[in-house]
Amino acid sequence: MINQKRTGNKFRDLSWQEYKKERLKDSNFSYIEEEYFNNVVRWCRSANNAKQFSPNWAKVKSELEKDTNKYNL
Numbered sequence: 904m905i906n907q908k909r910t911g912n913k914f915r916d917l918s919w920q921e922y923k924k925e926r927l928k929d930s931n932f933s934y935i936e937e938e939y940f941n942n943v944v945r946w947c948r949s950a951n952n953a954k955q956f957s958p959n960w961a962k963v964k965s966e967l968e969k970d971t972n973k974y975n976l
Contacts, residue, residue: 904947914949 906925907917922940926932946956953960 904953907947914947914953917944917947919944 906922907913907915909925910921919937919940922944923932923937926936943956946952950960950963954963955961
């Protein structure tokens with residue numbers, strides 16, 4: 904999620920190469936991460952997926968949800 908934030912701040916499919924490139928900037932990258940990446944990358948494709956994966960993301964309301972509540976839609 905941090906990598907996506909740093910590279911456009913949008914939910915999207917993230918490739919291993921893009922992830923690795925960003926992680927190398929952090930200076931504590933390990934190739935062991937690839938297995939973990941492959942297991943969790945699907946949860947980063949959309950806000951709904953993130954909410955299913957992370958209790959913290961489940962608490963975050965999207966801008967659309969905020970506007971909907973604000974205008975009683």
